[in-house]
Amino acid sequence: MANTTSPRVWFITGCSTGLGRSLVELVLENGEIVVASARNPTSLDDLVAKYPSTRLLALKLDITQPEQIKAAFSRTKAAFGRIDILVNNAGMTSLGEVELMDEAKGREILETNFWGTLNVTKEAVRFFRDENPSGLGGRLLQMSSFLGLTGAGCSAAGYYVASKFALEGITETLSTELDPKWNIKITLLEPGWIRSALPSKVTWSPTDPHPAYAANPSLPTTALRTQDLVNATFIPWKNTRRCVEVIYKVAALQDPPLHFVLGKDAIGATRAKIADLAGSMDKYETWSEGLEE
Template sequence: MAENSTTSSSGPRVWLITGTSTGIGRALVQLALEKGEIVLATARSPAPLEDLTEKYSSTRLLVLPLDITQPDQVRAVFSRGMEAFGRIDVVVNNAGCTALGEVELMDEARGRDVLETNFWGTLRVTREAVRFFREENPPGLGGRLLQMSSFLGLTGSSGSGAGFYVASKFALEGITETLASELDPKWNIKITLLEPGWIRSAAASKTVWSPEEPHPAYAANPALPTTAFRSLDLDTSNLIPWKDTRRSVEELYKVASLPDPPLHFLLGKDAIVATRAKIADLSGSIDKYETWSEGLEE
C-alpha cells in the first residue's frame, strides 16, 4: 500500500468527495486511491466513474449519485458512508457550477442556480460533515473539511463576467470563516478553504454566456473586461494561465495531510498575485481614510 498520512488511528483515510465525474474532483479521486486511501465518490451523474469502479473493489471505492441541492441525498450519502466504512475522515466540497454574464444582464434564474449549488448546496454538505465528524465518527477523531473555493472568492475584480460565481465563492468564504470560529477545538475538526487559480477542468467547455450576445452598451467598448472575455475560447486561450490538473491536485492533497492546516490555501501564481494586489489596494484605502473613523465612539 502506498504511503499516506492518516487522521484515523490506523489504516487509510476515508474520503468523501463531491463533484467527481470530471476535472479536479475526478483527479483527486484517482490520486487518493493511488495513495491507498478509501474513497466515497459522488456526482450528479456517476457514469463517467465506471472505469474506476472496474479497477477498484467496493472496499476501496464506492460511487454514489448526489445532487448537493437535495438535502435528503446529502444525508443519505453520509449515512451510506458510515454503513460502508464506519467513519469518514476527509470531506472535499468540490461540486459546483458556473455561468458567465454581466451582472446587470445575467438571467436571474441562472444566477440563482449558481448560488443554489455553490453556496446552499455546499453549505448542506458542510453542515452534515461537521455534524458527522462530531457525532458519528469515533469520539475525538474529528475530520478534515476541504472547501473548494477559488481565488475569485477573494478578488472579485478578477472575475469580470463571472459575477454570480464570484458571489457564491465570496459567500462560501465568509460562512466558512465564521464556521471555523464557532467550532470547539476538542471536536478536532479542521477546515481549509482551497483557493486555486485557473486549473484545467471540463468547466471551461461547458460554460455558456447569459445573454448569449453582449448588450450594445458593453459591446461598444472592446476594452471592457467582459467584452474581451466573451471573445476568448476558454479552452484554448493562452491568456488564461491554465495549470495542470494532476500536479495541482497533488498540492491540494498535501493540505489534507497537514497536522495543522491553514484556513486559507492559495494555489497558483495567478491566485497569489491577484490576492496580493487586492490586499495592497484594501490596505491603501484603509490607510488613506483611517482618520475619518476617529472620534466616532460615544
Template sequence: MASTSRVWFITGASSGLGRDLTETILQKGETVVATARRLSLLNDLVTQYSSERLLVIGLDVTQQQQVVDAFSQAKARFGRIDVVVNNAGTTNLGELESVADGQAKIIMDTNFWGAIYVTRETIRFFREENPAGAGGLLLQISSIAGLVGTPGRAFYTASKHALNGLTECVAAEIDPAWNIKITLIEPGSFNTELISKTTFSDPHPAYSNPNLPFTRLRESWATRVGRGDSRKAAEVFYKLAGLPDPPLHFVVGGDAIQMARDKLAELQASVDMYESWSAGLDRDM
C-alpha cells in the same frame, strides 16, 4: 489517523479537480466515497477499484436529503469519514445585467446552498458519527473568486464570497474538543475540461464596447487554457490534507497568488489612506 487508512468523501468527483483528486487518493492507497450527478463518468474507476476502496453515490448537492443519505451510505459501508472535500459547483459567465435570474439561482443553489448542506452534515457527522474526538478535516473548494471579483463572474464570485464568509464563521463556532479542521482552498485557473464546458449568457447590448474586459474575455474564451496543472494541484491538495494544523485559507496557483497579493495591497493602501476618518467615531465607554 495514518494517511493510508483515511476515508475521503468527495462531491463533484466526476470531473475537473474533483476527478483528479479522486484518482490521486485512490492511487495513494486510500478509500474514496465519490459522489456526482453523472455516475457514468466514474465507471472506469468502479471497474479498476474494489468496493472496499471506492463507493460511488449519485448526489445532487442542492437536494438536502440526498446529502444526508449519501453520508449515511458512507457510514454504512466504511463506518467513518476522515476527510470531506466540498467540491461540487457550477458557473455561467456574463455581465450582471445579462445573466437571467433562473441561471443565477442555479449558481447560488449549487455553490452556496449545496455547499451549506454538505458543510452542516460534515460537522454533524464528524462530531456524532465518527469516534469521539476523532473529528475530521473539511476541505472547502472555494476559488480565488472568493477573495477577488473579476468582470463577468458576478454570481459565481458572489457564491464563493458567501461560502468564504460562511466558512470563516463556522470555523470560529466549532468546539475545539470536536477536533474538526476546516480549510478554504482558493485556486486560480487550472487546465481542466470544465473550461470548455463553461457557458455564457447572451451579451447585454449595453456592453458592446469591444474594449471592455469581459467583452475581450468572451471573444477569446474558445482558445483559453488554464494556467495551472490540475494533476499537480490534486497532489498539493493531498499534501495539504496531511498537515496536523492546516490553514483556514489556502490560496493556490500562480495567478491566484498574484491576485491575492494585489487585493491585499489595495486593501492595505485604502485602510492606511482613510484610517484617520475613523478618529473620534468610537463612543466613550
C-alpha cells in the same frame, strides 16, 4: 488529527471530471478509500470496474438536494464506518454581465456553490462530531477559489465570485463556532486557474450582450465573449494533477491553515487585493477618528 488509521476514508463531491476526478484517482493510487459522488456517477464506471467496493463507493449526489446529501452520508457510514476527510468540490458557473445575467441562472449558481456546499458542510460537521469514532473529528476542505478573495480581473463571473465570497465568509464564521474538542479542522482552498473541462462547457447568460455593452469592444466582457476559453493563452492554466497533489498534502497537515491560496496567479491577485485594502485604509484612517460613543 487524532486519527492514525490507515487507509483514510475520503468523501469527495463533484467527481465526474476535472479536479474532483483527478483527486479521486490520486487518493485511490495511494491505497486509500474514496466515496466519490457526482450528479452522474456513471462517469466513474471505469474506476468502479478497476477498484473493489472496499476501496471505492460511487454515489449519485446533487448537492442542492438535502435528502440526497443525508442518504450519501448514511451509505458512507454503512460502508466504511467513518469519514476522515471531506472535500467539498462540486460547483458550477455561467458567464454573463452582472447587470444582464438571467436571475434564475444567477440563483442556480448561488444555490449550488453556496447553499449546496453549505448543506454538505453542515452534515459533515454533524457526522465528524456525532457519527465518527469519539475524538476522531475530521478534515473539511472547502473548494473555494482566489475569486472568493478578489473579484477584480474576472469580469463576466460575478455570480460565481459572489458564491465563493459567501462560502468564504460562512466558513470563516463556522471555524470560530466549533468546539476544539470536536477535532474538526477546516481549510478553504483558493486556487487560481486549474485546467478542467469547465471552459468547454461554460455557457453565457444572456447568449448575446446588450447593445450598450456590444458597442464597446474594449469592455472586458465584450472582449471575453469572442475568446476561445479552452485554448486561451491569456489564462495561466495549471496542471490539474499537480494541483491535486498539493491538495493531498494539505489534507495531511496536522495544523492546517484556514486559508490556502494555490498558484502564483492566485497569490499575486490576493496580494494585490491586500495592498489595495491597506492603501485605502491608510489613506482614510483618520476619517474613523472620534466615532466611538
